[in-house]
Structure formats: structure tokens, C-alpha cells
Amino acid sequence: MQAKRVRTRFAPSPTGFMHVGNLRTALYEYLIAKSMGGDFVLRIEDTDQERLVEGAVDVIYRTLARVGLKHDEGPDVGGEYGPYIQSERRDIYRDYAEKLVEMGHAYYCFCTKERLDSLHKEGDEFGGYDRHCRNLPKEEVDRLLAAGTPYVIRQKMPLEGSTTFVDAVYGEITIENKEIEDQILLKSDGYPTYNFANVIDDHLMQITHVVRGCEYLTSTPKYNLLYEAFGWEIPTYVHLPLIMGKNEDGSVSKLSKRHGSTGFEDLIREGYLPETVVNYIALLGWCPKGNEEIFSLEELVQNFSIDRISKSPAVFDYDKLTWMNGEYIRALPQEKFIELAMPYFREVFPDTEPNGKILAEILQPRVTKLTQIPEMIAFFRELPEYEKDLFVNKKSKTNLENSVDMLRAAIGCLEKIPQWTVDQIHDSLLALAQELGVKNGTLLWPVRIAAAGMTVTPGGAMEILTVLGKEESLRRLQIGLEKLLAADES
RNA sequence: GGCCCGGUCGUCAAGUGGUUAAGACACCGCCCUUUCACGGCGGGUUCACGAGUUCGAAUCUCGUCCGGGUCACCA
Numbered sequence: 001m002q003a004k005r006v007r008t009r010f011a012p013s014p015t016g017f018m019h020v021g022n023l024r025t026a027l028y029e030y031l032i033a034k035s036m037g038g039d040f041v042l043r044i045e046d047t048d049q050e051r052l053v054e055g056a057v058d059v060i061y062r063t064l065a066r067v068g069l070k071h072d073e074g075p076d077v078g079g080e081y082g083p084y085i086q087s088e089r090r091d092i093y094r095d096y097a098e099k100l101v102e103m104g105h106a107y108y109c110f111c112t113k114e115r116l117d118s119l120h121k122e123g124d125e126f127g128g129y130d131r132h133c134r135n136l137p138k139e140e141v142d143r144l145l146a147a148g149t150p151y152v153i154r155q156k157m158p159l160e161g162s163t164t165f166v167d168a169v170y171g172e173i174t175i176e177n178k179e180i181e182d183q184i185l186l187k188s189d190g191y192p193t194y195n196f197a198n199v200i201d202d203h204l205m206q207i208t209h210v211v212r213g214c215e216y217l218t219s220t221p222k223y224n225l226l227y228e229a230f231g232w233e234i235p236t237y238v239h240l241p242l243i244m245g246k247n248e249d250g251s252v253s254k255l256s257k258r259h260g261s262t263g264f265e266d267l268i269r270e271g272y273l274p275e276t277v278v279n280y281i282a283l284l285g286w287c288p289k290g291n292e293e294i295f296s297l298e299e300l301v302q303n304f305s306i307d308r309i310s311k312s313p314a315v316f317d318y319d320k321l322t323w324m325n326g327e328y329i330r331a332l333p334q335e336k337f338i339e340l341a342m343p344y345f346r347e348v349f350p351d352t353e354p355n356g357k358i359l360a361e362i363l364q365p366r367v368t369k370l371t372q373i374p375e376m377i378a379f380f381r382e383l384p385e386y387e388k389d390l391f392v393n394k395k396s397k398t399n400l401e402n403s404v405d406m407l408r409a410a411i412g413c414l415e416k417i418p419q420w421t422v423d424q425i426h427d428s429l430l431a432l433a434q435e436l437g438v439k440n441g442t443l444l445w446p447v448r449i450a451a452a453g454m455t456v457t458p459g460g461a462m463e464i465l466t467v468l469g470k471e472e473s474l475r476r477l478q479i480g481l482e483k484l485l486a487a488d489e490s
Numbered sequence: 491g492g493c494c495c496g497g498u499c500g501u502c503a504a505g506u507g508g509u510u511a512a513g514a515c516a517c518c519g520c521c522c523u524u525u526c527a528c529g530g531c532g533g534g535u536u537c538a539c540g541a542g543u544u545c546g547a548a549u550c551u552c553g554u555c556c557g558g559g560u561c562a563c564c565a
Contacts, residue, residue, distance in 0.1 A: 013565050048564060113563080126491065126561055152563055170495065179493050179561085187563040194565045218494050218560050239495090242558070246501080252557075280502095283514095287503060291513045310503080313558060317501050320515040330528075366527040396524075429524095444524040452525090460524045 006038030008209045010064075010071070011198065013045045014056030018063045018264040020316070021213060021243045021255060024281040028240060029211045030069045031282075031304040041205060042074030044085045045198075047191045063264050067278045068297045073205075081205040086197050093192035096200050096230075097153045097185050105229040106185060108141050109133040109154045128181040129154075153186040155196075155226065163221035168238045169309045170214070175221045183222055195219060199226045207235055214239040238306060241285045242313045255316050262316075271371030273340075276325040284314040294327060326368035337364045344373035348381050358422065358466055362459030376458050380467055383476055384453040388483050391449050396441035400484060403446040407481045409436060410447050411474060420470045426462045450480025 008029040012022055033040040042064070044057060061076060073079025083089055100106035111132055119127055134156060144151070157180045164174040185196040192200070202210055210223075217239050227234045244252040245259025261267050267277055275296070282300050283293065286309050295303065329337065338356040341363065345354035359377065367373060391403040398406070413432045417424050433443040448461035451473060457464060465473045 011565090015565090045565070051564070109563095116563085128561065173494070175494070181561075184563055189563075191563085193563070198565095213559095214495070215559055216565095241496080244558080250500090254558080283502065285502095289504095291504085293502095293514060312496050314503090315501060317515070320502065323515055326528090362527095368527095393525085439524095441524055448525065454525090456526050458526070460526090462524080 004208055006033055006036040006209060007041060007205070007207050008033040008038065008211055009041040009043050009202070009205065009207050010069075011043045011045050011201075012060055013048065013051070013194075014053060014060060015051065016053040016056035016059055018059055019255075019262055020264060020267070020277070020281055021262075023063065023067070023264050023277070024243065024284060025211060025213060025240060026064065026069055027067075027278060027282060027300075028238070028286070028304075028309070029209075031300055032209055032211060032238065032306060034301045035304045038208070039072040040069070041079065041081070041207070042071040042076075042084065043201060043205070044075055045194065046085060046087045047187075047194065047197055049087075049189060049191060059265070066268075067264075067274050086192070086201070089197075089201070090190060090192075092204070093197055093200055094186060094190065097192070097196065100155070100185070100226075100229060101153060103229065104156070105225075106153050106155050107134055107136070107182075108145065108151045109182075109184075110136075110144050110149050110151050131182050134182065150188045152184045152188050154182040155185050155222065157182050157222075157225065163224055165220055165224050165234070165237065167217070167220070168209075168236055168306050169241075170217065170239055170311060173217065173220070175218065177221075180222055180225075195222055196226070199223050202235060203227070203230070203232045209236045209238055211238040211240065214241055238309070241310055243281075243284055244313045244315045246315050246317075252313075252315055259316065260318055267321075271369030272321065272325050273328050273370075276321065276328045279328075280321045280324050284316065285310050294324070322368045329367055329370075330365060332364070334360050334364065341367075341370060341373055344370055345377070347374045348377050355467055358463060362463045362467075366458050379452050379454060379457065380464075383479065386449070386453040390453075390455055391446050391480075391484065393441075393445050396445035397439065398442055398445045402438075402442065403449075404481065404484050406436075406438075406443050406446045407450060407477055407484070410443065411477050411481070414465070414470070414474060414477070417470070420466065422462055422466045425465050429462065446480070447477065450477045 010026040010029050012018075012026070030040045032038075042060070044060070046052060057075070064071065071077065073081060073084065075082075075084040097106060101108065109132070111129075115132075116129065119130060133154070158177045160177060162174050162176045163180075164172060166172050183195060184193050186192055198210075201207075220237060220239075224234055243255045245255040245262075246252055247259070255262050261270055264274075264277060268274060278297060279293075279295055279300075282295060286304070288295070288303050288308070332340070334357070338360050341360065342354070342356060345356065345359055348354075363373060363376065367376070388400065392399050409432060410429065413428050414425070417428055429443065429447070430440060433440050436443065444461045448457065448464060449455065451461060451464045451468060453476075459467075468476065
């Protein structure tokens with residue numbers, strides 16, 4: 001017996017926004033397919049005509065391309081199971097819905113929106129449809145149809161018994177049939193509902209693994225009843241634990257805007273790398289065998305397995321995401337880092353060509369988000385106001401008095417440097433410290449303070465002086481010196 | 491509220507009857523160092539609670555509690 005080729009699909013609704021939860025679903029679908037040598041299909045679920053958003057499909061293409069989830073079939077690349085856009089498949093759904101009516105598994109419903117609303121008001125807020133049209137006589141149905149009365153087609157659920165299915169993550173789940181509503185299959189505008197279109201398309205497109213968030217867990221029996229009605233093979237279900245966000249009060253709820261950025265492009269805008277986002281979300285709900293946490297997409301494909309998907313919801317942790325981003329940034333080749341960081345360099349140096357190489361050297365080991373860069377290097381552009389006591393540092397053995405000497409010596413030494421390079425500055429200053437008989441820190445602390453105007457800086461004194469240039473460096477050291485001398489007099 | 495699913499450090503989590511209950515993030519301390527960061531070392535009453543099964547339970551069973559999901563002509 002030959003195993004069936006594994007096929008998964010990512011079926012987003014074009015909302016113009018790629019939530020990380022959606023992206024994770026797409027990722028897992030891709031990983032399941034690719035780890036088993038299968039196909040990954042993209043299908044656009046645009047059956048809600050009221051929520052159509054201009055350009056939203058492009059966001060989907062753009063995001064998938066950006067993270068490397070290449071689909072084998074889809075609206076843009078074609079394939080033998082098209083069309084891959086549901087609005088172009090309307091006739092298919094209608095045919096199947098009508099077939100279901102003929103077989104006695106579905107029925108026409110002519111209830112108005114008002115009547116349905118009134119059902120809710122009178123009973124409790126959770127009351128469902130009362131199956132008012134389920135047993136309408138055939139003549140009545142024909143008459144209403146002929147009169148052009150608006151209608152929907154509903155699925156006829158069994159009134160008794162229960163439906164059991166097996167989920168690859170959650171195991172065996174049983175739901176009483178009386179809990180299941182006679183759901184709408186075909187809406188009055190002729191479009192199918194999500195649940196119905198999914199079953200039809202997943203079958204027609206020969207999807208073997210239906211992967212989705214576990215908010216669909218309780219509606220799965222409806223799907224099975226549909227598959228059974230048609231006599232189709234039921235796919236493997238893979239329900240994923242939800243991604244949660246942490247609230248101010250410590251409680252958690254489904255990840256949403258108030259928890260921070262939740263859209264893929266928002267995260268990128270915030271300075272996270274696409275590779276980081278993919279790696280991080282892969283780990284939300286799935287755990288590799290060993291202790292390694294950094295995985296490229298290719299490595300994820302090699303290591304992924306359904307049986308290591310977790311059942312419990314995971315809280316999205318921006319701290320860990322940020323740490324991981326730092327790991328990715330540090331691993332970047334320097335040229336690549338410079339390329340990515342250059343727009344941020346230019347924010348601080350709009351008029352001059354930033355020294356990419358030296359900036360990269362001081363920033364790449366320290367930055368965890370690209371967006372931190374302007375703030376971190378702002379002091380290069382303008383010397384901040386600072387207090388003279390920044391010169392005092394116990395560990396470096398500096399105080400207001402010896403800082404004066406150090407600065408004087410440093411200025412004298414630096415003025416003589418012919419080539420303003422890190423190496424030259426480095427060698428000269430260290431030689432000076434030796435000559436003065438002080439530890440490096442005693443000389444370099446005051447120099448760095450005067451050059452930067454603050455205690456915490458990316459990079460050390462030498463790097464800062466290099467970026468500043470000779471003229472500006474000497475100017476700042478002079479300012480520092482004067483500040484100390486003025487303090488002396490008071 | 492009915493139904494469904496979960497519950498191992500603050501967070502992500504390994505763990506499938508016998509472990510000193512891994513690892514990572516965050517936090518704290520120390521080292522390295524020219525500040526910070528990186529790196530190195532170290533630190534922590536974590537198995538929701540209560541019964542039961544068993545020589546032995548984080549692991550199996552039941553109950554309780556807590557959390558989440560779902561109950562649309564949205565997906």
C-alpha cells in the first residue's frame with residue numbers, strides 16, 4: 001500500500017493583516033507538509049463579501065515570501081486543483097449544497113434575520129436556531145423558492161447520539177449531537193460559510209492534514225458529519241494551542257493588540273528580523289527534541305514532528321523574542337548588518353555618510369532590535385548636557401582632580417595622532433596610560449565621559465573618538481576639561 | 491450558562507510510574523572588561539488542590555478549583 005502524498009493548506013481570510021497566530025498556523029502547515037515531503041497549498045478564503053479589504057491578498061503573498069514559506073499551489077502560482085480563491089468557486093459550493101439537500105442532509109431555510117434575532121432576545125443569550133424550517137413540506141419549499149424568497153441552506157444535524165473524532169494533538173474528542181446547531185452552509189448571498197467551503201475545498205484539493213487553531217475544536221464534528229454525508233474520507237486534524245498575551249493585571253487572554261504588536265509587519269517595523277519571528281513562533285506550541293532553540297526554516301523542516309506539538313496555550317513573550325532577535329542580529333554577516341542598519345544610521349547622520357563599519361562594530365553585539373539604534377547613537381550627533389560628577393568612578397579610580405590631568409594628557413596625545421583610526425587611537429592611548437603609570441580605566445573613563453557625555457555608551461572610548469572624528473573629539477574633551485576646571489573654582 | 495480543551499519556576503518548556511524535576515528567556519550575584527553589551531560561572535520551596543490506585547505518582551483514576559475556547563448569513 002502506498003502512502004498518500006501529504007498535502008496541507010494555509011487558508012487565510014484576506015483582512016489586510018497577518019496576525020502572528022495566523023502566521024504560526026501557516027508555518028506549522030508548511031512544516032508538516034515539507035517534513036513529510038508533501039505539498040503546501042495557499043487558498044484564499046474571501047467568502048465574506050462585507051469584509052473584503054483592498055490589497056489584502058498582497059499582504060499574504062508578501063508575508064509568506066518574506067519568511068520563506070513557499071507554496072506549491074495557489075492563486076498566483078496555479079496548480080491542478082484551482083481555482084484557489086473561494087469567490088471563484090461559488091458554483092461548486094452551490095452544487096454540493098443542493099446535492100446535500102437532495103440526499104436529505106440539508107434543507108432550505110427561509111427565516112428572516114428579524115425572526116432569528118427575536119429568538120435570541122426572548123430566550124437566553126446562548127439560544128441557537130430553533131430548526132423552524134427543518135421540516136417544511138416539499139410543496140411549501142418549492143412555492144417559496146419559485147416566489148424568489150431569500151433563503152439559506154442549513155445542515156441537518158442528527159438529533160441524537162454523539163460524534164467522535166481523533167485529533168492528532170488532542171486525542172479523542174466526543175461531542176453530543178444535540179449540542180450541534182443546524183449550521184448555515186450556503187448564505188443568502190450565495191456564498192458558502194467558512195465551515196462548508198472548507199470541507200468542500202479540503203476534499204477537492206485532497207488536503208490530508210487540516211491544521212488550524214484549537215478554537216475550531218468544538219466545531220469539528222460538524223465537519224465530520226459533512227464528510228460522512230458525502231461519503232468522503234476524513235482528513236487528519238491537527239489543532240494548535242492558542243497564542244495568549246499577558247495582561248497588565250497578570251491574567252492572560254488571546255493575543256491581541258493591547259498586548260503589543262501582533263501583526264507580522266508590525267513586528268518587522270519594530271525592528272525584529274523575519275527569521276527571528278519565524279523561529280520564535282515555531283517554539284510557541286512546539287518543542288524540539290534537544291536543547292537547541294535557534295532554528296532556520298530549513299532546520300525546522302528537518303526537526304518538526306506533530307507529536308511534539310503542545311496542548312496548552314502559550315503566552316507570547318516579547319522578552320524572549322527580543323533576546324532571540326539579538327542572537328540573530330549578532331549572527332548576521334557584518335555587511336548584512338550594515339545594510340539593515342543603514343536607514344537607522346541615517347536618521348542620526350542625515351547630512352554625512354555614516355561610518356557603517358565602525359558603527360556596526362560597536363552596535364552589532366549590543367543591539368537587540370534595529371529600532372534601538374538611533375537612540376543608542378544619538379550622542380554622536382550632539383553632546384548631551386551632563387554633570388561633572390560623571391567623571392567620578394570608583395572602579396576606574398577616577399575623581400574630579402585626576403580627571404583633569406587625564407583629559408589634559410589625552411588631548412595632548414590625541415592632537416599628535418597623524419591618522420585618525422581606531423588602531424592608532426588605541427595604541428596611543430594605551431601607551432599614554434602606561435607612561436602615566438595609571439590603569440587603562442583611569443585614563444579611558446574620563447575620556448569616554450567627555451566624548452559621550454554619559455556613563456553608559458555602546459562601544460568604548462576609542463570607538464567613540466573614531467566615529468566623532470578628530471576635530472569633534474578634541475572639542476568635546478576640551479569642553480569636559482573646562483567643565484571640570486570651572487567646577488574647581490567654585 | 492451548556493459543551494469542549496487545558497493546568498510542571500514570572501514566561502516558553504523537557505518529562506509518558508523510580509530523575510538531585512532538564513534546558514531557555516527574564517531576574518539576582520560574581521568573573522571578564524574601557525562603561526554597557528557579549529561571553530563565563532553561580533543562585534530559586536516550580537509539578538493548582540484533595541482523595542484514590544501502587545512498594546513507589548509530576549506521570550494512572552476521580553472530584554474540586556483555576557484558566558482558555560465555543561455557542562453568527564465572521565473566519
